[in-house]
Amino acid sequence: MNFRSVYCLLFVCFALFCRQSIAQPATRQLSLQEVITLAQEQSTEAKRVETSRENSYWKWRSFRSGYLPQLSLQGTLPDFSRTITPVTQPDGNIEFRPVSYNNSDLGLTLSQVISPTGGRVFVTSLMQRFDDFDRSQTRYNSNPAIIGLEQPLFAYNSLSWTKRIEPLLFEESKKQFVEDREQIAVRATELYFDLLLAQVNQSIASKNLANNDTLYKVAQEKYQLGRLSKNDLLQLRLAVLNADLAQAQAALDEQTAALALNNYIGIKDQYRINLLVPEAIPMVDILPELALTEAKKNRKESISFRRRLLEAESQVAKAHGDNGLNASLFASFGLTDRGETFSDIYRQPDNQQRARIGFSMPILDWGRQRSITKVAELNAQLVEYTVSQEETNFEQAVITQVNQYNMLRNRIKTTAEADAIAAERYQIAKNTYLIGRISITDLNIASAEKDQARRAYIASLSEFWEAFYSLRQLTLYDFEKQLAIVAETPLTK
Known part of the structure; x- marks a missing residue:
């Protein structure tokens, strides 16, 4: 009997434990830095940022490969035709005769662009075979080696301008990747404090409900003894009902905020998150001059400004080059031969030369060239003015953010002291x-001030940390470590 009793007791305890585990999911405690790390590593936004980074990298690789030697193989194997073709006779008549032939060709070309001039040099080798099936004839033609040059004259050199602009675009993309990661930290901080404030409100509501319920029970005893008025008793009962409604609303707000944070940082596990209050703030005074210097050095804006001015200059150069005298030079020198067999075409090849200069120049365009050039010049001037204004706005944004950070850091001490005083006063x-020495009204005032001071303290922490990470994003500089923020994992593939 003793064994059965112990067994039954253990079974009941195990069942209650399992029921409690199912009813109440496990709690995971997270700090602000842990949430930011999770968001930067596994969130959907982090994956999007990483994909965008890889995209920019491969665009850069594609650009660089275009300036390296290119080896290509081209050909037609086969080009068979069987048809009836009109043939002009010596007397001028037309006769329709059946023809059946195959024409195949194969070529290997090595080319290299010349970015300073916008031209291209190439070396190619060609071979052609012609089969006439009606007459059972086979002919070969070849160009064993041809060296050539294609060079635009007085034209817009896109190769040169692209070689100056593309490296800036790639540097921008690397800066953009770091900025996007810091923006993830800013957004994660916002959601962190949304949930933290909801949890604080839930805690306040629970404590208020418990306190009001205790006070109401005490008040009932005083009322029965005739030591409390009916009005005070009803006021306490109303406070209990309001506290119950506030707790229900706080629980709903906490669930909503927790869902938003979990979805953003990519947490799929079913457990309750308990956030820590980040009270240890960085004790760093930030000078506006330092922040502005680092922002200009680290942010993509300084690169973007230069790149946009270069693009505007490029469009002006294109307008001048495309609307004036355009000429092109083509020259080639090589070997050529023909024969009835494959070996015949490589025995004693003859020289082959070709040279061509073509040009075009507008004579009468009714002011079209001048209009296009003027539009490009005005657009470049507009870009210059816009960039100048954006530089001013950027500097102002950095200085404003620094001042806000320093102000919020100093305000935390005041709100923390007010929170402690309000809690003790309540x-x-x-x-x-x-x-029985104060009225219920005085008690309600103390309770409201306690709750307000607690929320104000959490709100000041929220504003401070958001300003802290916003300043990091705005400068790409870690003021605690006094180091520039760079990508932790360089992309090398």
């Missing part, structure tokens, strides 16, 4: 009310 007011 406890004194509660004890004083229980012995």
Whole structure:
């Protein structure tokens, strides 16, 4: 009997434990830095940023490969035709005769662009075979080696301009990747404090409900003894009902905020998150001059400004080059031969030369060339003015953010002290009310001030940390470590 009793007791305890585990999911405690790390590593936004980074990298690789030697193989194997073709006779008549032939060709070309001039040099080798099936004839033609040059004259050199602009675009993309990661930190901080404030409100609501319920029970005893008025008793009962409604709303707000944070940082596990209050703030005074210097050095804006001015200059150069005298030079020198067999075409090849200069120049365009050039010049001037204004706005944004950070850091000490004083004052007011020395109105005022001070402290922490990470994003500089923020994992593939 003793064994059965112990067994039954253990079974009941195990069942209750399992029921409690199912009813109440496990709690995971997270700090602000842990949430930011999770968001930067596994969130959907982090994956999008990483994909964008890889995209920019491969665009850069594609650009660089275009300036390296290119080896290509081209050909037609086969080009068979069987048809009836009109043939002009010596007397001028037309006769339709059946023809059946195959024409195949194969070529290997090595080319290299010349970015300073916009031209291209190439070396190619060609071979052609012609089969006439009606007459059972086979002919070969070849160019064993041809060296050539294609060079635009007086034209817009896109190769040269692209070689100056593309490296800036790639540097921008690397800066953009770091900025996007810091923006993830800013957004994660916002969601962190949304949930933290919701949890604080839930805690306040639970404590208020418990306190009001205790006070109401005490008040009922005083009322029965005739030591409390009906009005005060009803006021306490109303406070209990309001506290119950506030707790239900706080629980809903906490669930909503938790869902938003979990979805953003990519947490799929079913457990409750308990956030820590990040009270240890960086004790770093930030000078506006330092922040502005680092922002200009680290952010993509300085590169972007230069790149946009270069693009505007490029469009002006294109307008001048495309609307004036355009000429092109083509020259080639090589070997050529023909024969009835494959070996015949490589025995004693003849020289082959070719040279061509073509040009075009507008004579009468009714002011079209001048209009296009003027539009490009005005657009370049507009870009210059826009960039100048954006530089001013950027500097102002950095200085404003620094001032806000320093102000919020100093404000935290005040709100923290107010929170402690309000909590202590409420406890004194509660004890004083229980012995009947203050009214319920004074107690409610102390309770409201306690809750307001607690929320104000959490709000000041939220504003400070958001300003801290916003300043990091705006400068790409870690003021605690006094180092520039760079990508932790360089992309090398």
